[in-house]
């Protein structure tokens with residue numbers, strides 16, 4: 001057996017961190033100059049680390065299930081230490097009295113098997129974690145949306161009930177202006193026939209034509225509170241008409257109401 005072959009066997013034990021200091025140094029020096037051994041070390045190290053750092057697991061003999069085994073690493077390390085000499089002063093002497101090295105390889109193989117099982121165990125935990133994280137993110141988004149909705153509704157409520165709001169009575173409801181915000185608040189609108197919706201219109205100050213605004217549907221009691229997205233101070237008139245779903249660019253029916261804002 002040449003130095004390289006012997007070293008390759010030591011690499012497995014070195015990766016486990018079970019090599020006596022002298023030999024470990026020899027392996028480190030060899031790894032720096034031998035691509036093959038270095039590759040073997042890189043192949044083994046992650047698996048060994050997985051055993052060291054993960055919640056250790058091994059197959060339960062009775063059930064075959066993967067169960068945590070906190071003593072596993074200790075047992076592997078003890079096994080490895082028994083298979084290599086521990087009190088040697090130099091590498092040459094170590095080579096001479098070194099016992100059979102196969103157990104170290106067997107241990108390394110067992111270690112890899114355990115690492116694979118552990119990894120599988122971790123993958124399923126990770127999947128669960130990712131799912132939970134996705135759910136939390138989704139709930140967070142939902143909560144933000146609800147917060148925004150509540151804030152918007154609070155603003156609406158204040159605008160609609162404020163004593164300095166201006167109210168313009170129309171059939172079945174009113175148009176409300178508070179500051180620069182504009183609302184249509186209806187309390188007994190008829191349900192439009194299938195395929196039809198209500199649409200709001202605004203006439204800007206100085207304009208000759210109505211500008212189309214939002215479409216909406218009253219609830220089953222005929223109630224609709226609509227924020228009209230516009231600068232209320234620039235609006236001279238507000239109207240509502242019944243239009244085909246999706247809305248129209250110009251009114252296609254006689255308005256339900258037209259009201260001048262003064």
Ligand SMILES: [Zn+2]
Pocket residue numbers: 004005007008030034035036037038
């Ligand atoms: Zn080598």
